Each structure stands twice: as structure tokens, then as C-alpha cells.
Amino acid sequence: MKTNIKLLLLIAAFLMTLVSIRPVMAQDTTPAVSDDQVNEVAQDLYCPVCENTPLDVCPTKACTQWRELIREKIALGWSEQQIKQYFAEQYGGQVLAVPPRRGLNWIVYVLPPLVVLGAVFLAVNIVKRSRKPVKSQTEDSSLPSSAAPGTVLDQIEKDLQKEE
């Protein structure tokens, strides 16, 4: 009788083990996260320790672990944005490849277009102002004002004479 009970207990334990193993097996059947998927996210993050080194190429052990962390997050179904946000919260804003759009960081987004606009404004203004006729203007007769073949030939010859 005792043997039967032991046998029943063993079978019960075996069944329970099987039941507990099932979720693990279920996890194993989910598609593995490839290195390429990890690097896709890691290339837009910077190593929190080695300044100015993208996470996908950083050779340190710490970065290897961070890449594994990205792998885990992808496996859990996190989006790229969520992972970046997580890293920024954990290690600070410097892990992001570009500053987040807030506060003083707006300078980085606003200033370049302003620089370009300023350059366009300057160019237009300088040329417009210059086009007003000036009596004292000196003409360099060695430089033709048109690119027609005749004048191109003149230009070539005058250039050569100048060099000589």
C-alpha cells in the first residue's frame, strides 16, 4: 500500500513538474530576437559610460550586457521608442543620439533652419544692394561677361597670358 502511495506521489510530482515546465517550453517556441534586431535599436543609443560611442559598436562588457537588455525588452514586445525611453530614464538623456525635444534642447532643432534662412537673407541682400549702379566700379576687361564660345576662347587665351 505504502509503495502504491509513493508511486502515486511520484506520478503526481512528475505531472506537476510537466505542468510547471510547459510555460518554459512555450517561451522556447517564441521566435528568438536576432542580433540585427538588437542592433537596429542599439545603433540609435549611445553607451552611457564610453562617451560618444554608439551602443551597437561599443566593445565593452557593460555594453554587451546593455545589448542583451535590449534583446530581452524586444522579446517582451517593447517598441523601439519604449526601449529608448527606458534607457533615457535609467541612464540619462545622453544615451539618446539626439537631444529630446524639450526646453533648451529646442536650440538644436530651431537654430540650423535659422542659420540657413539667415544665409539666404544675406545672399539676397548683398547681391540686391550690389546691383545698384556705382560709378566708381572698375571693370576687369580680362574677364568676359558671357559664356559664349567666342568669349570662352578669349577667356582661355587671356588666362594663359596672365599666367605667363
Added chain:
Amino acid sequence: MIANIGFGVLVITLVTSLIAVITAVYGVTSKTRAMLETSRLAALSTFPLLSISIAVLIVLLLSGNFEYVYVYQTTSLSMPVYLKIAALWGGQQGSLLFWCWLLSGFTFIVLIRKWKQDRDLLPWVIVVTNITIFFFTLLVLFFENPFLKYYIMYNGEIITSLFQPFHAIAADPTDGSGLNPLLRHFGMVVHPPMLYLGFVGFIIPFAYAIAALIEGRTDDHWLKATRKWSLTAWLFLSLGLVLGSRWAYDVLGWGGYWSWDPVEISAFMPWLTGTAYLHSMVMQDKRGLFKHWNIALIILTFCLVIFGTFLTRSGLFSSVHAFSESELGPAFFIFITVMFIASLGLLLYRWSSLSSGYQIKSFFSRESAFLYNNLLFIAIFAICLLGVIFPILSELFTGQQVTVGPQFYESAAGPLFALLLLLMGIVPLTAWSTSTARNLGKSIWKPALVSLTFPIAALILGAHRWVAVLAIWLAALVICVTLYDYIRSIRLRAASQHESIGKAFITLTSRNRRRYGGYIIHVGVALMGVGIIGIEFFQTQTQSMVKQGETLELSGYTVTYNNLEITDTPDGRNVAEAEMTITRDGRDLKVVYPRIDYYYDSDQAVTVPGLRTTLADDLYIILVDWEPVTSEGATFKVFRNPLMNWFWIGSIVAVLGTLLALWPSRERKSIQKEPA
């Protein structure tokens, strides 16, 4: 003993450069010829003096005197001789001394060649160059002395000192820690000297510009006298940047050549302003335009040269290019500020006398095109400056650290680079003075039509990103227009002079080297653009762990992992080298050996890629990791970099064009032969 000579000579150099400055100023203001001669001799002597100091340091590096801090930190017994010499510029102290020595050499050449011709300007050139030499010698002597030794105190503490302290004995290490492994590459041997030659070279035109402002010589003389200096400095700076890119491609193992690292950008910024200056020089030379602008540009370039040197050494940024943190920051900051304010003050003082009588007449004239070119360069520079200093500003004002990565630079400056390509394509066919869009259209339509075949071919071959297709067209436009204008000029010359095409080509090229040198540079830059387009828009990559005999697939290539060998080398490395076979369509193309070199002396590893390179693409394979003990499985990262080789070919073409533009003309030679 020998180190004491090196140190003593540095002290003498410091005094000599100060004497040169004082006597030059006094000589000019009091019009004392003897004082000016003293100044000249003092300025001339800094070069041989610093040469002695450099020679002493090289002897110490080669003879393995590891009791000297600099020798210990930058060399080891296992390093080959050429790397021991390169260690001269491999560390903070040595590179500062080297920088200073180059400047004294350039000053020496100017004084020898130009003293009689430019008697009125050269005393002020001495003042500017010797103030800079004085500043750098001061830094070397009091902040970053390469002649310090290790001493062991009575309590066992190890200290560094120039002279032996009481109760201390000299340390005698048997080996050094060696140069940073990343720097043990041929690119490292040549990249820093080229960059320094470029940096220092721009100080000469700056010194001439300041001299002209002080003397009120607002004509073009300063500009013409330093034209070749400027072009030479630009050549070296360009070479430095390209060689640095090659070094990064070969050693840093990230699959690219340029990472928009703040220290890289700090060398790129003077190149941008220097390039703008080279273009606007032409305008002053031919049309008398941009006089204020040229002086402003050379002042800016000088300040950026010092700023770049400051950024590399201040410890503000961590980078593979940066030296360790030091106390130099405030000294550099003060020097840049004083030089910038003083130069700007002088420019403003002479502002009215620098006015030009000539005016720009049309939006489509060549003068306007040069103006747009300059504004584009300055806009790109402003974006780069913002990207470099913004992390500092953010930390200063908000306490938050931020990274400004490549995405910022590529999206903000990328369109401006495209516009520069467009200008390069248009300019050869623009007319001087008066011109209209109609005239320009008439001149350009033929080569523009031919250039369209390239983006069409790209579309047929599968390029679908419109930005990439547009960029390909712009690069093609530059090449087609330049070649069209070149060929048209040759044919016209041949027809008018009844010469053969070959003779007309030689006559044109050899007699107008500046113009056609510039054309070749433009073609070179467009070819470099092709390489950049390839890697920026069409790069593909994959990474995976594979077992021996297994393969990786990327863009039609198959890469098979054959085996991995781990060996210790006699020069102190542990080398893990994989053997990979690259095949395509079942055909073996090449066997490559990506490896990781671990350096025992410095406890650092370097990733060396396996590379298969053709005109169409590069296959770039990095060994990322491997299974310990068995080495059976290993992780590889494979990049396919289309058209990458054109970047290097283009840089060679650009260098050849610059050399052609620099080549002395016959006229110059004959002038030199005339008796003085």
C-alpha cells in the same frame, strides 16, 4: 642629463620668443633697424632650439628611458622603431611640443624667404607667430612637460618631478605601458602630422593678415603673398582628415570612416572656413571683392585651429582622438579669447579702408556663385559649431548631459552639402559680371542632360530613395560639367592655335594650373561624394553567431566561417583571427581574416576588420566575439559598403589637383632667378 638639455632649451626658447616679440614691436615703433634685426634672429633661433628639444625627446623615446613619464606612457620595448618615433605626437606633452616645433619651422621658412620682400609686414608676422610659440612653449614647460621623471619617495609613493626631490630615489621601470593600441597603425604615423601641418600652416596667412591690418596695408599683397601657404595648409589639413578617416575605417571597427565625433568635427571646422577662404581669395584676387570677408575668414580659421587643439586637450570630450584630461583648458580659453578680440578689433579699426569698389551685378554671375559658396560653408560651420558646443551649454545651464549624434549633422548639414555640389556643378559655366538664368541654362544644358543618365541608371539598378538619386545626379553634374568645360576649352584652344588635342591639353593645364588644379579638385570631391552617397544611403549590415562551416548572407554575398586561431605574438599581442571565405553565386571571391588584437601591456583590444574591396563595394567583416575554449562558434558583423572605394580614389584625385595648383609657375621661377 640629456633630458635636462631638452628642458633647458625649452626655457631658452620661451625667452627667445618673448625677445622676438618685444624687439619687433619696439623696432617698428621706434624704427630701429638693429632691433628689427635682433627680432629676426631671435625668431629664427626658435626653430633650431625647438629642434634640439624634439631631438632629445626622440632619443629618449628610442632608447627606452622608461624613468621618463612620457616615454613610459607612450612606448614599450615591444614597439617597432617607427611607432616609437610616432609616439612623439602620440601623447599630450609630445604633441604640444611637436605643434610648437612645426610653427617655429614655418616661421623660419617665411623669414628666410620673405624678409627682403616683405620688410614692412614681417616684424608683425614675427609678433603673431612668436606670441603663439611663446604660448605653446609656456604650456609645454609649465603644464605638460615631456621631460618629467618618476621618483619613489621614502614612504613608497611614486611622484613625477623634473628634478630629484629630497629623500627620493629615481624609479627605473623595465618596460613602458606602450602607445594606445588604437594609435599603433600606419595611419596614426601620418594622420596627426598632416593635421598639425594644416593647422599650423593657416597661422602664416593669419599672421600676414594681422600684419597688413596693423600696417594699414589694405591692398591684396598679404593675400597674394600667402596664397600658396594657404593652399598648402589646406592640402595638409585635407590629407589629415582623409588619413584619419582611413585610420578609423581600418582600426576602429564600426564599419564607417566618419562618426561626427566632436573632436573630428573640431578638425573639420577650420577646414570648412579654410575652404571658404580659399574660394573667396579668388574673388579678391580677380575682382577686389570680399576684402573684409577674407580677413574675417582667416581670423576665424586661426581661432578654430586653436579651438580644435583646445578641444582635443581640454578633457571636455571623451573621444578616441582626445588626449587625457588636463589643466590646459583655461589657458587655451584665455588665449583664444584674447587673440579673437584683438584681431576683430583690428579688423573693425580698418573696416572703412577695406571697402571694395566692385559690385556684384547678377544673381547668376560667378561672383554671386562664390558668395553662395562662402555662405554655405559658413552655414555648415555654424551647424557643426552648434553640435559641438551644445552638450557643454546644456550641462552648464541645465545640468543635463546630452549627445548630439550623426543624425543631427546629417539632417541639418546634409542639404547644404547637396547645395554645395550643385554650385560646384554650375560654377565652371557661369559668366563673370552680368549673367542671367537664360545664359546659364544655355551653357549648362548639354552636360546637365548627360549627367541625368547616372540617376536614371541608379533607378534602373534599384535605387529608390529620392534623396540618394538626387545626390547621385548632383555628383554626376559636377563631373560632367567640369569635364565638359575642360574638353571644350581644349578643343577651342586646339582649333584656334592649330595644335593637336594633346598639346592643347598640356598647354592649358600647365599654364593655368590654378584653374585646372581647381577643376581636378572638384572632380575629386565629387568622386568622394559618390563614396559618401554609397555608404550613407546604401550600406547594409548583418550580425549573427555562426558555427564553423556555417554561413552568413548579406546582399547576395555568402560569408563562410572556416576557423579561428588564437596565438600570442612576439610583440606582446594576443591575436584571435578568424578565417572567412567570401563567395557570390557559388564563386569564391576572397578569404579574409578579421581579428581582435589584445595588447597585454595596455590591457586594450583592437578590432581589425577583414576587408574585400572593389570599385563596386566593400565587404567589411568584424569579429565581434567567440565561444571561449572551443572557438567553435563566433559572432561576426558584416557590412556591405557600396562605392566606398570612390571616396579614397576621389581624395587622391583632389590631392593631385591641389599639387597641380601649387606647382610653381615658370614666371615664378624666372623671378627667383633674377638678381635682388
